[in-house]
Amino acid sequence: MVAPPFLVSAPGKTIIFGEHAAVYGKPAIAAALSLRTYMLVSNHDLPQDVISLEFPDVNLQYSWPLSTLPWSSVPSLSSPQSPPTELDDALVKALDAPLTGVTGFPQRSAALAFLYIYMCLMNDKRSALQGVTFSVRSTLPIGAGLGSSASVSVCISAAICLLSGAAPAPPLTAATATAAADAANLAAIDTIDGWAFLGERCIHGNPSGIDNAVATRGGAVMFQRMSKGSPNVLKSMRSFPSLRLLLIDSKQPRRTAVQVANVASLVEEYPLITEPIMNGIHSLTDEAYRLLLLPAAECDAAWAAKLRGLVRINHGLLVALGVSHPKLELIRAAADELKIGETKLTGAGGGGCAITLVQDGVTESTVSELRSRLSQYGFDVYETRLGGTGVGCLFPTKVDKAEWEEWEEKLFSLHHLLALEGREHIEETVGVEAVDAWAFW
Ligand SMILES: Nc1ncnc2c1ncn2[C@@H]1O[C@H](COP(=O)(O)OP(=O)(O)OP(=O)(O)O)[C@@H](O)[C@H]1O
Numbered sequence: 001m002v003a004p005p006f007l008v009s010a011p012g013k014t015i016i017f018g019e020h021a022a023v024y025g026k027p028a029i030a031a032a033l034s035l036r037t038y039m040l041v042s043n044h045d046l047p048q049d050v051i052s053l054e055f056p057d058v059n060l061q062y063s064w065p066l067s068t069l070p071w072s073s074v075p076s077l078s079s080p081q082s083p084p085t086e087l088d089d090a091l092v093k094a095l096d097a098p099l100t101g102v103t104g105f106p107q108r109s110a111a112l113a114f115l116y117i118y119m120c121l122m123n124d125k126r127s128a129l130q131g132v133t134f135s136v137r138s139t140l141p142i143g144a145g146l147g148s149s150a151s152v153s154v155c156i157s158a159a160i161c162l163l164s165g166a167a168p169a170p171p172l173t174a175a176t177a178t179a180a181a182d183a184a185n186l187a188a189i190d191t192i193d194g195w196a197f198l199g200e201r202c203i204h205g206n207p208s209g210i211d212n213a214v215a216t217r218g219g220a221v222m223f224q225r226m227s228k229g230s231p232n233v234l235k236s237m238r239s240f241p242s243l244r245l246l247l248i249d250s251k252q253p254r255r256t257a258v259q260v261a262n263v264a265s266l267v268e269e270y271p272l273i274t275e276p277i278m279n280g281i282h283s284l285t286d287e288a289y290r291l292l293l294l295p296a297a298e299c300d301a302a303w304a305a306k307l308r309g310l311v312r313i314n315h316g317l318l319v320a321l322g323v324s325h326p327k328l329e330l331i332r333a334a335a336d337e338l339k340i341g342e343t344k345l346t347g348a349g350g351g352g353c354a355i356t357l358v359q360d361g362v363t364e365s366t367v368s369e370l371r372s373r374l375s376q377y378g379f380d381v382y383e384t385r386l387g388g389t390g391v392g393c394l395f396p397t398k399v400d401k402a403e404w405e406e407w408e409e410k411l412f413s414l415h416h417l418l419a420l421e422g423r424e425h426i427e428e429t430v431g432v433e434a435v436d437a438w439a440f441w
């Protein structure tokens with residue numbers, strides 16, 4: 001068990017191929033982004049029997065006396081290291097009472113994910129850990145297709161796994177890792193991923209698991225959810241080619257849960273029509289996976305053109321599933337007109353982000369032209385790096401003693417974290433790139 005204060009962090013993701021079909025057992029390919037969520041676990045001026053959430057990105061600030069939580073409804077766990085894959089309906093229902101005062105979907109779903117994981121893992125350790133605040137700051141846009149919910153779920157899971165002892169902290173450096181520590185680390189990754197999946201279930205109902213898989217492991221992954229009883233297919237793509245990618249945020253809000261439910265209705269109404277669409281997405285993802293694994297020497301112009309073609313087909317099939325949006329089509333049309341490359345929506349669609357796989361020879365001035373055309377609609381265009389680090393943690397013990405006071409104020413102070421303004425400030429202060437004491441599982 002680890003005591004507060006400490007920080008955890010997990011990245012967002014972009015799905016390159018296969019969203020929505022992933023929910024129907026088809027493969028999908030996703031990569032971690034450099035945009036991330038940070039969670040501070042701290043003891044700050046709280047009565048001993050209270051836990052508290054400070055999630056200012058979604059305007060949620062809430063506390064619960066531990067004695068008011070429905071502990072008798074917590075299901076018994078066969079092992080905290082191997083979470084179930086289904087939510088326990090009785091616990092979800094029992095959590096209605098402590099959540100009555102939390103209104104609004106973003107607030108309620110995030111609080112449900114937190115309480116569910118907290119109660120399952122802390123059930124027999126309640127007295128050991130009290131008066132703790134969990135605060136979240138994220139540099140990810142929320143509900144934009146970039147896996148904000150998965151990065152929050154992975155942070156909640158990692159923090160509570162550390163607090164409860166369900167997962168050990170990662171080895172301090174690669175040099176100190178032994179074979180046994182490596183095995184424990186791989187098991188910890190699966191445990192954190194498994195509990196984060198239940199958090200995702202609380203937030204968006206029927207997730208495939210790809211978002212939490214990539215937010216936990218970082219890099220790029222090929223993921224396929226298998227039917228009950230069979231383990232999911234998860235392949236880390238270690239030598240992911242460096243693709244020039246634009247990420248364009250339409251700023252059109254939408255909820256993943258709603259988009260996934262809309263596709264489910266279509267699948268139910270038109271099984272004979274939607275099945276070939278899902279199979280088409282399956283085949284194009286298989287082909288993209290084959291292309292993405294080719295040695296660098298074979299990644300020539302023809303290879304890049306094939307990948308772009310698959311991006312175009314994937315978007316077309318997602319349009320057929322009804323998950324595009326006029327703003328996403330506007331982005332695609334502008335990128336097509338400027339011959340920048342091929343564009344598809346990413347994530348759940350219905351708004352949120354699109355990605356453009358840029359073709360060779362496109363100049364900075366053409367990208368600037370796209371930026372200025374889209375800025376009139378309020379859209380943001382980022383040139384992005386894929387395949388960053390996965391879930392990590394930062395402990396005060398890893399900080400140089402001489403610097404401790406300054407670091408305590410800067411890194412482990414709730415008030416300081418809550419006062420940070422804007423993405424850059426968060427990254428500069430606590431970011432995984434700015435502070436080299438971060439350790440990753
Ligand atoms: N910074 C945050 N603080 C607290 N809760 C958050 C935060 N970011 C996301 N969430 C939770 O995740 C929900 C958004 O999840 P949703 O699945 O709709 O979007 P997404 O994860 O950004 O997109 P996608 O699933 O398509 O990648 C919010 O309603 C909220 O419950």
Ligand SMILES: C[C@@](O)(CCO)CC(=O)[O-]
Nearest residue numbers: 019020022207208347348
């Ligand atoms: C739309 C979807 O395929 C991706 C959301 O990022 C849902 C999921 O796989 O959980």
